[in-house]
Amino acid sequence: MITLRNLHKSFGTQKVLDGLSLEIPAGKITAVIGPSGEGKSVLLKHLIGLLQPDSGEVEVDGESILGLRRSQLNRIREKFGMLFQNVALFDSMTVFENVAFPLQEKTSLPVDEIRRRVITALEDVGLKNVENKFPDELSGGMKKRVGLARAVVLNPRIILFDEPTTGLDPIIKRAIHQLIKDTHAKFGFTAVIVSHEIPEIFDVAQNVAMLFRGEILQHGTPEEIINSDHPAVRQFISGSLDGPIQMT
Amino acid sequence: MVQALGHTTIGIVRELGKTGWFLLYSFYMIVRRPGNPLHVLKQIRFIGTKSLFVIVLTAGFTGMVLGLQGYYTLSKFGSEGMLGTAVALSLIRELGPVLAALMVTGRAGSAITAEIGIMRISEQIDALETMALDPFKYLVTPKLIAAMISLPLLCAIFDVVGIYGGWLVGVKLLGVNPGAYFYEMENSVVWRDVYSGFVKSFSFGVIIAWIGCYKGYYAGHGAEGVSRATTESVVLTSVLILVWDYFLTSVLL
Numbered sequence A: 001m002i003t004l005r006n007l008h009k010s011f012g013t014q015k016v017l018d019g020l021s022l023e024i025p026a027g028k029i030t031a032v033i034g035p036s037g038e039g040k041s042v043l044l045k046h047l048i049g050l051l052q053p054d055s056g057e058v059e060v061d062g063e064s065i066l067g068l069r070r071s072q073l074n075r076i077r078e079k080f081g082m083l084f085q086n087v088a089l090f091d092s093m094t095v096f097e098n099v100a101f102p103l104q105e106k107t108s109l110p111v112d113e114i115r116r117r118v119i120t121a122l123e124d125v126g127l128k129n130v131e132n133k134f135p136d137e138l139s140g141g142m143k144k145r146v147g148l149a150r151a152v153v154l155n156p157r158i159i160l161f162d163e164p165t166t167g168l169d170p171i172i173k174r175a176i177h178q179l180i181k182d183t184h185a186k187f188g189f190t191a192v193i194v195s196h197e198i199p200e201i202f203d204v205a206q207n208v209a210m211l212f213r214g215e216i217l218q219h220g221t222p223e224e225i226i227n228s229d230h231p232a233v234r235q236f237i238s239g240s241l242d243g244p245i246q247m248t
Numbered sequence B: 001m002v003q004a005l006g007h008t009t010i011g012i013v014r015e016l017g018k019t020g021w022f023l024l025y026s027f028y029m030i031v032r033r034p035g036n037p038l039h040v041l042k043q044i045r046f047i048g049t050k051s052l053f054v055i056v057l058t059a060g061f062t063g064m065v066l067g068l069q070g071y072y073t074l075s076k077f078g079s080e081g082m083l084g085t086a087v088a089l090s091l092i093r094e095l096g097p098v099l100a101a102l103m104v105t106g107r108a109g110s111a112i113t114a115e116i117g118i119m120r121i122s123e124q125i126d127a128l129e130t131m132a133l134d135p136f137k138y139l140v141t142p143k144l145i146a147a148m149i150s151l152p153l154l155c156a157i158f159d160v161v162g163i164y165g166g167w168l169v170g171v172k173l174l175g176v177n178p179g180a181y182f183y184e185m186e187n188s189v190v191w192r193d194v195y196s197g198f199v200k201s202f203s204f205g206v207i208i209a210w211i212g213c214y215k216g217y218y219a220g221h222g223a224e225g226v227s228r229a230t231t232e233s234v235v236l237t238s239v240l241i242l243v244w245d246y247f248l249t250s251v252l253l
Helices: A040-047 A070-077 A095-106 A111-124 A140-152 A170-187 A200-204 A222-226 A231-238 B002-032 B037-047 B049-076 B080-121 B124-130 B135-173 B178-188 B191-217 B222-252
Strands: A002-011 A014-024 A029-033 A055-060 A080-083 A158-162 A190-194 A207-212 A215-220
Touching: A002 A040, A014 A040, A014 A055, A014 A207, A014 A215, A029 A040, A029 A170, A029 A200, A040 A055, A040 A158, A040 A190, A080 A140, A080 B124, A095 A111, A095 A140, A111 A140, A140 A158, A140 A170, A170 A190, A170 A200, A200 A222, A207 A222, A207 A231, A215 A222, A215 A231, A222 A231, B002 B135, B002 B191, B037 B049, B037 B080, B037 B135, B049 B080, B049 B135, B080 B124, B080 B135, B080 B178, B080 B191, B080 B222, B124 B135, B135 B178, B135 B191, B191 B222
Parallel strands: A029 A190, A029 A207, A080 A158, A158 A190
Antiparallel strands: A002 A014, A002 A055, A207 A215
16 A cells, blocks of 8 residues: 655645645555646656655555665565656667566576566567567557566566556557556556546546646545546546636 | 855755765765676777777877977977987876877767766666666666776777877888887886876776766756756866866876
Protein backbone atom coordinates (compact mmCIF):
# COMPACT_ATOMS: atom_id res chain seq x y z
CA MET A 1 0.00 0.00 0.00
CA ILE A 2 1.17 3.50 -0.81
CA THR A 3 -0.04 6.42 1.28
CA LEU A 4 0.30 10.05 0.30
CA ARG A 5 -0.49 12.63 2.94
CA ASN A 6 -0.93 16.35 2.40
CA LEU A 7 1.65 16.64 -0.41
CA HIS A 8 2.69 20.10 -1.52
CA LYS A 9 4.99 20.72 -4.46
CA SER A 10 5.75 23.90 -6.37
CA PHE A 11 8.08 24.55 -9.29
CA GLY A 12 9.08 28.19 -8.92
CA THR A 13 5.84 30.06 -8.48
CA GLN A 14 3.72 27.34 -10.05
CA LYS A 15 1.88 25.25 -7.49
CA VAL A 16 1.48 21.71 -8.81
CA LEU A 17 0.45 19.62 -5.82
CA ASP A 18 -1.58 21.43 -3.19
CA GLY A 19 -2.35 19.31 -0.16
CA LEU A 20 -2.84 16.08 -2.04
CA SER A 21 -3.73 12.94 -0.07
CA LEU A 22 -4.34 9.51 -1.54
CA GLU A 23 -4.28 5.88 -0.46
CA ILE A 24 -3.29 3.40 -3.14
CA PRO A 25 -4.42 -0.09 -2.14
CA ALA A 26 -2.07 -3.04 -2.55
CA GLY A 27 -2.65 -5.58 -5.29
CA LYS A 28 -5.07 -3.44 -7.25
CA ILE A 29 -4.94 -1.28 -10.35
CA THR A 30 -5.42 2.37 -9.48
CA ALA A 31 -5.85 4.91 -12.25
CA VAL A 32 -5.08 8.59 -11.80
CA ILE A 33 -7.02 10.71 -14.27
CA GLY A 34 -7.24 14.45 -14.70
CA PRO A 35 -6.66 17.30 -17.13
CA SER A 36 -3.27 17.67 -18.82
CA GLY A 37 -0.68 19.66 -16.94
CA GLU A 38 -2.30 19.06 -13.56
CA GLY A 39 0.71 17.20 -12.18
CA LYS A 40 -0.15 13.55 -12.70
CA SER A 41 3.37 12.66 -13.76
CA VAL A 42 4.71 14.76 -10.90
CA LEU A 43 2.54 12.75 -8.53
CA LEU A 44 3.87 9.49 -9.97
CA LYS A 45 7.48 10.64 -9.59
CA HIS A 46 6.84 11.36 -5.91
CA LEU A 47 5.83 7.74 -5.33
CA ILE A 48 9.28 6.47 -6.26
CA GLY A 49 11.36 9.32 -4.85
CA LEU A 50 12.38 10.88 -8.18
CA LEU A 51 10.90 14.11 -6.84
CA GLN A 52 10.78 15.24 -3.24
CA PRO A 53 7.70 17.11 -1.99
CA ASP A 54 8.03 20.57 -0.44
CA SER A 55 6.00 19.22 2.45
CA GLY A 56 3.87 16.17 3.19
CA GLU A 57 4.49 12.47 3.56
CA VAL A 58 4.94 9.53 1.18
CA GLU A 59 4.78 6.04 2.68
CA VAL A 60 5.34 2.75 0.89
CA ASP A 61 4.16 -0.26 2.89
CA GLY A 62 4.02 1.91 6.01
CA GLU A 63 7.58 3.19 5.60
CA SER A 64 8.34 6.82 4.81
CA ILE A 65 10.50 7.26 1.71
CA LEU A 66 11.41 10.89 2.40
CA GLY A 67 14.80 12.01 3.65
CA LEU A 68 16.32 8.56 3.17
CA ARG A 69 19.92 7.81 2.28
CA ARG A 70 20.40 6.56 -1.25
CA SER A 71 20.98 2.97 -0.15
CA GLN A 72 17.78 2.95 1.89
CA LEU A 73 15.81 4.56 -0.91
CA ASN A 74 17.20 1.98 -3.35
CA ARG A 75 16.00 -0.82 -1.10
CA ILE A 76 12.46 0.57 -1.43
CA ARG A 77 12.85 1.27 -5.14
CA GLU A 78 13.59 -2.40 -5.70
CA LYS A 79 9.89 -3.03 -5.11
CA PHE A 80 9.05 -0.81 -8.08
CA GLY A 81 8.96 -1.01 -11.83
CA MET A 82 8.19 2.04 -13.91
CA LEU A 83 7.06 2.70 -17.44
CA PHE A 84 7.86 6.29 -18.35
CA GLN A 85 5.67 8.52 -20.46
CA ASN A 86 8.25 8.58 -23.25
CA VAL A 87 9.40 5.05 -22.30
CA ALA A 88 13.02 6.10 -21.60
CA LEU A 89 14.57 3.03 -23.17
CA PHE A 90 18.38 3.15 -23.16
CA ASP A 91 18.94 4.25 -26.74
CA SER A 92 22.48 2.95 -26.99
CA MET A 93 21.33 -0.59 -26.18
CA THR A 94 19.35 -3.09 -28.24
CA VAL A 95 15.88 -4.21 -27.19
CA PHE A 96 17.35 -7.37 -25.73
CA GLU A 97 19.97 -5.47 -23.74
CA ASN A 98 17.35 -3.05 -22.47
CA VAL A 99 15.16 -5.79 -21.03
CA ALA A 100 18.13 -7.83 -19.83
CA PHE A 101 19.74 -4.85 -18.11
CA PRO A 102 17.80 -4.97 -14.80
CA LEU A 103 18.35 -8.74 -14.64
CA GLN A 104 22.10 -8.41 -15.26
CA GLU A 105 22.52 -5.64 -12.75
CA LYS A 106 20.15 -6.77 -10.03
CA THR A 107 20.42 -10.55 -10.05
CA SER A 108 23.20 -13.09 -10.38
CA LEU A 109 21.30 -15.31 -12.81
CA PRO A 110 23.30 -17.26 -15.39
CA VAL A 111 23.36 -15.94 -18.96
CA ASP A 112 21.00 -18.58 -20.44
CA GLU A 113 18.45 -17.96 -17.72
CA ILE A 114 18.55 -14.22 -18.38
CA ARG A 115 18.18 -14.89 -22.09
CA ARG A 116 15.18 -17.16 -21.42
CA ARG A 117 13.48 -14.61 -19.18
CA VAL A 118 14.01 -11.74 -21.61
CA ILE A 119 12.58 -13.74 -24.52
CA THR A 120 9.59 -14.74 -22.37
CA ALA A 121 9.02 -11.16 -21.22
CA LEU A 122 9.12 -9.94 -24.81
CA GLU A 123 6.77 -12.69 -25.96
CA ASP A 124 4.38 -11.80 -23.14
CA VAL A 125 4.06 -8.32 -24.61
CA GLY A 126 3.65 -9.75 -28.10
CA LEU A 127 7.08 -8.96 -29.50
CA LYS A 128 9.14 -11.42 -31.49
CA ASN A 129 12.34 -11.07 -33.51
CA VAL A 130 13.03 -7.52 -32.38
CA GLU A 131 15.73 -8.39 -29.82
CA ASN A 132 18.56 -7.02 -31.91
CA LYS A 133 16.86 -3.80 -32.96
CA PHE A 134 17.63 -0.47 -31.36
CA PRO A 135 14.83 1.61 -29.79
CA ASP A 136 15.10 4.15 -32.65
CA GLU A 137 14.07 1.47 -35.11
CA LEU A 138 10.80 0.67 -33.32
CA SER A 139 7.37 2.25 -33.62
CA GLY A 140 5.83 4.07 -30.66
CA GLY A 141 3.62 1.12 -29.74
CA MET A 142 6.51 -1.33 -29.89
CA LYS A 143 8.63 0.93 -27.69
CA LYS A 144 5.86 1.08 -25.10
CA ARG A 145 5.70 -2.71 -25.10
CA VAL A 146 9.46 -3.04 -24.70
CA GLY A 147 9.22 -0.55 -21.83
CA LEU A 148 6.48 -2.66 -20.31
CA ALA A 149 8.61 -5.80 -20.62
CA ARG A 150 11.51 -3.99 -18.95
CA ALA A 151 9.28 -2.75 -16.14
CA VAL A 152 7.89 -6.20 -15.31
CA VAL A 153 10.94 -8.39 -15.95
CA LEU A 154 12.08 -8.31 -12.31
CA ASN A 155 8.56 -9.13 -11.08
CA PRO A 156 8.20 -5.93 -9.05
CA ARG A 157 5.43 -5.65 -6.48
CA ILE A 158 4.46 -2.15 -7.56
CA ILE A 159 4.39 -0.89 -11.15
CA LEU A 160 3.89 2.72 -12.17
CA PHE A 161 2.60 3.47 -15.65
CA ASP A 162 2.86 7.02 -16.94
CA GLU A 163 0.40 7.32 -19.83
CA PRO A 164 1.08 3.86 -21.24
CA THR A 165 -1.20 4.33 -24.26
CA THR A 166 -0.96 8.01 -25.18
CA GLY A 167 -0.41 8.51 -28.89
CA LEU A 168 -1.16 4.95 -29.91
CA ASP A 169 -3.78 3.68 -32.32
CA PRO A 170 -7.00 2.21 -30.85
CA ILE A 171 -6.03 -1.40 -31.47
CA ILE A 172 -2.60 -1.15 -29.85
CA LYS A 173 -4.19 0.89 -27.08
CA ARG A 174 -6.59 -1.93 -26.37
CA ALA A 175 -3.81 -4.50 -26.63
CA ILE A 176 -1.72 -2.64 -24.05
CA HIS A 177 -4.66 -2.27 -21.68
CA GLN A 178 -5.35 -5.97 -22.05
CA LEU A 179 -1.68 -6.67 -21.44
CA ILE A 180 -1.72 -4.68 -18.21
CA LYS A 181 -4.85 -6.52 -17.07
CA ASP A 182 -3.42 -9.93 -17.98
CA THR A 183 -0.04 -9.39 -16.36
CA HIS A 184 -1.80 -7.98 -13.31
CA ALA A 185 -4.02 -11.07 -13.10
CA LYS A 186 -0.91 -13.25 -13.43
CA PHE A 187 1.37 -11.48 -10.94
CA GLY A 188 -1.01 -9.50 -8.71
CA PHE A 189 1.19 -6.42 -8.44
CA THR A 190 0.01 -3.02 -7.28
CA ALA A 191 -0.41 -0.78 -10.29
CA VAL A 192 -0.76 2.96 -10.64
CA ILE A 193 -1.70 4.16 -14.10
CA VAL A 194 -1.71 7.79 -15.12
CA SER A 195 -4.05 7.98 -18.06
CA HIS A 196 -6.26 10.12 -20.27
CA GLU A 197 -8.05 7.18 -21.80
CA ILE A 198 -11.68 7.84 -20.99
CA PRO A 199 -13.67 5.59 -20.96
CA GLU A 200 -11.29 2.64 -21.60
CA ILE A 201 -9.45 3.15 -18.33
CA PHE A 202 -12.61 2.38 -16.34
CA ASP A 203 -12.45 -1.09 -17.76
CA VAL A 204 -8.83 -1.59 -16.69
CA ALA A 205 -8.70 0.00 -13.24
CA GLN A 206 -10.32 -1.17 -10.03
CA ASN A 207 -9.84 2.24 -8.45
CA VAL A 208 -9.92 5.65 -10.04
CA ALA A 209 -8.69 8.94 -8.58
CA MET A 210 -9.35 12.26 -10.25
CA LEU A 211 -6.60 14.87 -9.84
CA PHE A 212 -7.60 18.50 -10.23
CA ARG A 213 -5.95 21.72 -9.04
CA GLY A 214 -3.32 19.83 -7.07
CA GLU A 215 -5.74 17.74 -5.07
CA ILE A 216 -7.59 14.46 -5.41
CA LEU A 217 -11.12 15.55 -6.22
CA GLN A 218 -12.69 12.16 -5.97
CA HIS A 219 -11.41 8.64 -5.40
CA GLY A 220 -13.49 5.52 -5.80
CA THR A 221 -14.47 2.58 -7.97
CA PRO A 222 -14.94 3.22 -11.70
CA GLU A 223 -18.73 3.11 -11.21
CA GLU A 224 -18.56 5.76 -8.53
CA ILE A 225 -16.50 8.01 -10.78
CA ILE A 226 -18.74 7.44 -13.80
CA ASN A 227 -21.82 8.25 -11.73
CA SER A 228 -20.16 11.15 -9.93
CA ASP A 229 -22.19 14.28 -9.42
CA HIS A 230 -19.11 16.43 -9.03
CA PRO A 231 -19.20 18.99 -11.85
CA ALA A 232 -15.46 18.84 -12.67
CA VAL A 233 -15.45 15.02 -12.77
CA ARG A 234 -18.57 14.99 -14.95
CA GLN A 235 -17.08 17.56 -17.27
CA PHE A 236 -13.80 15.66 -17.59
CA ILE A 237 -15.51 12.35 -18.33
CA SER A 238 -17.87 13.82 -20.88
CA GLY A 239 -15.14 15.97 -22.43
CA SER A 240 -17.38 19.02 -22.36
CA LEU A 241 -15.96 22.51 -22.81
CA ASP A 242 -18.32 24.04 -20.25
CA GLY A 243 -17.62 23.60 -16.57
CA PRO A 244 -15.09 24.26 -13.83
CA ILE A 245 -12.15 22.92 -15.93
CA GLN A 246 -11.07 25.85 -18.08
CA MET A 247 -8.51 25.65 -20.83
CA THR A 248 -6.02 28.44 -20.40
CA MET B 1 19.71 45.59 -6.03
CA VAL B 2 21.24 44.23 -2.81
CA GLN B 3 18.73 41.44 -2.85
CA ALA B 4 19.62 40.53 -6.44
CA LEU B 5 23.31 40.55 -5.57
CA GLY B 6 22.72 38.27 -2.59
CA HIS B 7 20.58 36.00 -4.71
CA THR B 8 23.28 35.69 -7.37
CA THR B 9 25.97 35.07 -4.76
CA ILE B 10 23.97 32.33 -3.10
CA GLY B 11 23.31 30.85 -6.53
CA ILE B 12 27.02 30.80 -7.36
CA VAL B 13 28.01 29.31 -4.01
CA ARG B 14 25.34 26.64 -4.33
CA GLU B 15 26.45 25.78 -7.86
CA LEU B 16 30.08 25.55 -6.71
CA GLY B 17 29.08 23.25 -3.87
CA LYS B 18 27.06 21.07 -6.22
CA THR B 19 29.96 20.87 -8.68
CA GLY B 20 32.44 20.00 -5.95
CA TRP B 21 30.15 17.42 -4.46
CA PHE B 22 29.72 15.87 -7.90
CA LEU B 23 33.50 15.32 -8.18
CA LEU B 24 33.84 13.99 -4.63
CA TYR B 25 30.96 11.59 -5.12
CA SER B 26 32.46 10.40 -8.43
CA PHE B 27 35.75 9.55 -6.70
CA TYR B 28 33.85 7.87 -3.88
CA MET B 29 32.02 5.76 -6.46
CA ILE B 30 35.31 4.81 -8.15
CA VAL B 31 36.51 3.42 -4.84
CA ARG B 32 33.21 1.89 -3.74
CA ARG B 33 31.84 0.46 -6.99
CA PRO B 34 34.28 0.73 -9.86
CA GLY B 35 31.74 -0.81 -12.22
CA ASN B 36 32.26 -2.86 -15.31
CA PRO B 37 35.84 -2.75 -16.74
CA LEU B 38 34.32 -3.19 -20.20
CA HIS B 39 32.55 0.16 -19.83
CA VAL B 40 35.89 1.74 -18.97
CA LEU B 41 37.55 0.16 -22.01
CA LYS B 42 34.76 1.41 -24.23
CA GLN B 43 35.27 4.93 -22.89
CA ILE B 44 39.05 4.71 -23.34
CA ARG B 45 38.39 3.82 -26.94
CA PHE B 46 36.11 6.83 -27.29
CA ILE B 47 38.11 9.42 -25.35
CA GLY B 48 41.57 8.10 -26.13
CA THR B 49 41.82 6.03 -29.29
CA LYS B 50 39.41 8.10 -31.34
CA SER B 51 41.23 11.31 -30.38
CA LEU B 52 44.51 9.97 -31.78
CA PHE B 53 44.14 11.41 -35.25
CA VAL B 54 43.39 14.94 -34.12
CA ILE B 55 46.14 14.74 -31.48
CA VAL B 56 48.76 13.59 -33.97
CA LEU B 57 47.71 16.23 -36.47
CA THR B 58 47.77 19.15 -34.03
CA ALA B 59 50.95 17.86 -32.37
CA GLY B 60 52.74 17.70 -35.72
CA PHE B 61 51.91 21.28 -36.62
CA THR B 62 52.56 22.58 -33.10
CA GLY B 63 56.04 21.01 -33.18
CA MET B 64 56.68 22.43 -36.65
CA VAL B 65 55.69 25.94 -35.70
CA LEU B 66 57.80 25.67 -32.54
CA GLY B 67 60.68 24.67 -34.80
CA LEU B 68 60.18 27.77 -36.93
CA GLN B 69 59.67 30.22 -34.09
CA GLY B 70 62.39 28.68 -31.97
CA TYR B 71 64.87 28.83 -34.82
CA TYR B 72 64.00 32.47 -35.48
CA THR B 73 64.53 33.44 -31.83
CA LEU B 74 67.55 31.28 -31.15
CA SER B 75 69.37 32.30 -34.31
CA LYS B 76 69.42 35.87 -32.95
CA PHE B 77 71.70 34.58 -30.24
CA GLY B 78 73.49 32.22 -32.55
CA SER B 79 72.37 29.26 -30.50
CA GLU B 80 70.32 27.28 -33.05
CA GLY B 81 71.81 24.16 -31.51
CA MET B 82 69.51 24.63 -28.53
CA LEU B 83 66.42 24.24 -30.75
CA GLY B 84 65.81 20.66 -29.59
CA THR B 85 65.79 21.77 -25.97
CA ALA B 86 63.45 24.66 -26.66
CA VAL B 87 60.97 22.53 -28.58
CA ALA B 88 61.05 19.63 -26.13
CA LEU B 89 60.73 21.73 -22.97
CA SER B 90 57.88 23.83 -24.36
CA LEU B 91 56.05 20.70 -25.42
CA ILE B 92 56.66 18.46 -22.43
CA ARG B 93 56.16 21.09 -19.75
CA GLU B 94 53.39 23.15 -21.24
CA LEU B 95 52.00 22.77 -24.72
CA GLY B 96 51.64 19.00 -24.80
CA PRO B 97 49.36 18.68 -21.77
CA VAL B 98 47.39 21.88 -22.45
CA LEU B 99 46.84 21.53 -26.19
CA ALA B 100 46.08 17.82 -25.97
CA ALA B 101 43.55 18.55 -23.22
CA LEU B 102 41.96 21.37 -25.22
CA MET B 103 41.65 19.14 -28.29
CA VAL B 104 40.09 16.35 -26.23
CA THR B 105 37.72 18.88 -24.64
CA GLY B 106 36.47 19.90 -28.06
CA ARG B 107 36.16 16.35 -29.31
CA ALA B 108 35.21 14.21 -26.32
CA GLY B 109 34.19 16.65 -23.57
CA SER B 110 31.39 18.08 -25.69
CA ALA B 111 30.27 14.58 -26.68
CA ILE B 112 30.17 13.45 -23.04
CA THR B 113 27.94 16.38 -22.12
CA ALA B 114 25.64 15.84 -25.09
CA GLU B 115 25.34 12.11 -24.41
CA ILE B 116 24.55 12.45 -20.71
CA GLY B 117 22.36 15.50 -21.35
CA ILE B 118 20.22 13.59 -23.83
CA MET B 119 19.93 10.73 -21.35
CA ARG B 120 18.79 13.27 -18.77
CA ILE B 121 16.10 14.92 -20.90
CA SER B 122 14.80 11.60 -22.24
CA GLU B 123 14.46 10.35 -18.63
CA GLN B 124 17.00 7.54 -19.13
CA ILE B 125 18.81 8.70 -15.98
CA ASP B 126 15.51 8.62 -14.09
CA ALA B 127 14.94 5.13 -15.46
CA LEU B 128 18.26 4.01 -13.96
CA GLU B 129 17.24 5.54 -10.64
CA THR B 130 13.89 3.78 -10.60
CA MET B 131 15.74 0.50 -11.11
CA ALA B 132 17.59 1.30 -7.87
CA LEU B 133 20.84 1.67 -9.83
CA ASP B 134 23.26 4.51 -9.28
CA PRO B 135 23.62 6.46 -12.56
CA PHE B 136 27.16 7.48 -11.55
CA LYS B 137 28.31 3.90 -11.79
CA TYR B 138 27.22 3.65 -15.43
CA LEU B 139 27.65 7.17 -16.74
CA VAL B 140 30.24 9.04 -14.72
CA THR B 141 32.89 6.76 -13.22
CA PRO B 142 33.79 4.89 -16.45
CA LYS B 143 34.33 8.22 -18.20
CA LEU B 144 36.34 9.63 -15.32
CA ILE B 145 38.64 6.60 -15.11
CA ALA B 146 39.00 6.51 -18.90
CA ALA B 147 39.92 10.21 -19.06
CA MET B 148 42.48 9.82 -16.25
CA ILE B 149 44.13 6.98 -18.19
CA SER B 150 43.80 8.44 -21.70
CA LEU B 151 44.96 12.00 -21.20
CA PRO B 152 48.53 11.25 -19.99
CA LEU B 153 48.94 8.78 -22.86
CA LEU B 154 47.61 11.23 -25.43
CA CYS B 155 49.88 13.87 -23.96
CA ALA B 156 52.91 11.55 -24.32
CA ILE B 157 52.01 10.93 -27.95
CA PHE B 158 51.54 14.67 -28.48
CA ASP B 159 55.02 15.33 -27.06
CA VAL B 160 56.76 12.73 -29.21
CA VAL B 161 55.01 13.73 -32.43
CA GLY B 162 55.62 17.41 -31.66
CA ILE B 163 59.33 16.84 -31.07
CA TYR B 164 59.60 15.15 -34.45
CA GLY B 165 57.59 18.00 -36.00
CA GLY B 166 60.19 20.41 -34.65
CA TRP B 167 62.93 18.14 -35.91
CA LEU B 168 61.38 18.09 -39.38
CA VAL B 169 61.41 21.88 -39.65
CA GLY B 170 64.55 22.61 -37.66
CA VAL B 171 66.83 19.88 -38.94
CA LYS B 172 65.45 18.95 -42.34
CA LEU B 173 64.34 22.40 -43.54
CA LEU B 174 66.48 24.91 -41.66
CA GLY B 175 69.60 22.84 -41.35
CA VAL B 176 70.12 22.60 -37.60
CA ASN B 177 72.66 19.91 -36.74
CA PRO B 178 70.65 16.69 -36.12
CA GLY B 179 73.06 15.53 -33.44
CA ALA B 180 72.78 18.80 -31.56
CA TYR B 181 68.96 18.74 -31.76
CA PHE B 182 68.68 15.48 -29.86
CA TYR B 183 71.86 15.71 -27.80
CA GLU B 184 70.96 19.07 -26.25
CA MET B 185 67.45 17.80 -25.62
CA GLU B 186 68.73 14.74 -23.81
CA ASN B 187 71.03 16.92 -21.74
CA SER B 188 68.47 19.41 -20.55
CA VAL B 189 65.16 17.57 -20.23
CA VAL B 190 64.99 16.05 -16.76
CA TRP B 191 62.57 13.66 -15.13
CA ARG B 192 60.94 16.55 -13.28
CA ASP B 193 59.79 18.09 -16.59
CA VAL B 194 58.19 14.85 -17.71
CA TYR B 195 56.64 14.38 -14.30
CA SER B 196 55.08 17.85 -14.29
CA GLY B 197 53.61 17.21 -17.75
CA PHE B 198 52.19 13.94 -16.51
CA VAL B 199 50.59 15.51 -13.44
CA LYS B 200 49.09 18.23 -15.62
CA SER B 201 47.58 15.95 -18.21
CA PHE B 202 46.24 13.63 -15.52
CA SER B 203 44.46 16.47 -13.75
CA PHE B 204 43.18 17.87 -17.07
CA GLY B 205 41.65 14.44 -17.68
CA VAL B 206 39.80 14.76 -14.39
CA ILE B 207 38.58 18.25 -15.33
CA ILE B 208 37.33 17.17 -18.77
CA ALA B 209 35.33 14.21 -17.47
CA TRP B 210 34.14 16.04 -14.38
CA ILE B 211 32.76 19.16 -16.09
CA GLY B 212 31.56 17.19 -19.12
CA CYS B 213 29.55 14.79 -16.97
CA TYR B 214 28.36 17.47 -14.55
CA LYS B 215 26.98 19.77 -17.24
CA GLY B 216 25.23 16.87 -18.96
CA TYR B 217 23.86 15.47 -15.72
CA TYR B 218 22.21 18.76 -14.84
CA ALA B 219 21.23 19.74 -18.39
CA GLY B 220 18.10 21.86 -18.71
CA HIS B 221 15.02 21.05 -20.72
CA GLY B 222 14.81 19.98 -24.32
CA ALA B 223 17.24 20.27 -27.19
CA GLU B 224 18.06 23.84 -26.16
CA GLY B 225 19.01 22.71 -22.66
CA VAL B 226 21.44 20.13 -24.06
CA SER B 227 22.95 22.57 -26.54
CA ARG B 228 23.46 25.16 -23.80
CA ALA B 229 24.97 22.53 -21.49
CA THR B 230 27.38 21.45 -24.23
CA THR B 231 28.52 25.01 -24.92
CA GLU B 232 28.94 25.76 -21.22
CA SER B 233 30.81 22.52 -20.75
CA VAL B 234 33.38 23.25 -23.45
CA VAL B 235 33.89 26.86 -22.35
CA LEU B 236 34.13 26.06 -18.65
CA THR B 237 36.44 23.08 -19.21
CA SER B 238 38.79 25.11 -21.41
CA VAL B 239 38.91 27.99 -18.94
CA LEU B 240 39.45 25.67 -15.99
CA ILE B 241 42.25 23.87 -17.81
CA LEU B 242 44.12 27.13 -18.42
CA VAL B 243 43.54 28.49 -14.90
CA TRP B 244 44.48 25.21 -13.25
CA ASP B 245 47.50 25.01 -15.53
CA TYR B 246 48.80 28.29 -14.13
CA PHE B 247 48.42 27.21 -10.51
CA LEU B 248 49.87 23.79 -11.15
CA THR B 249 52.86 25.29 -12.97
CA SER B 250 53.56 27.67 -10.11
CA VAL B 251 53.55 24.74 -7.68
CA LEU B 252 55.48 22.27 -9.83
CA LEU B 253 58.07 24.64 -11.24
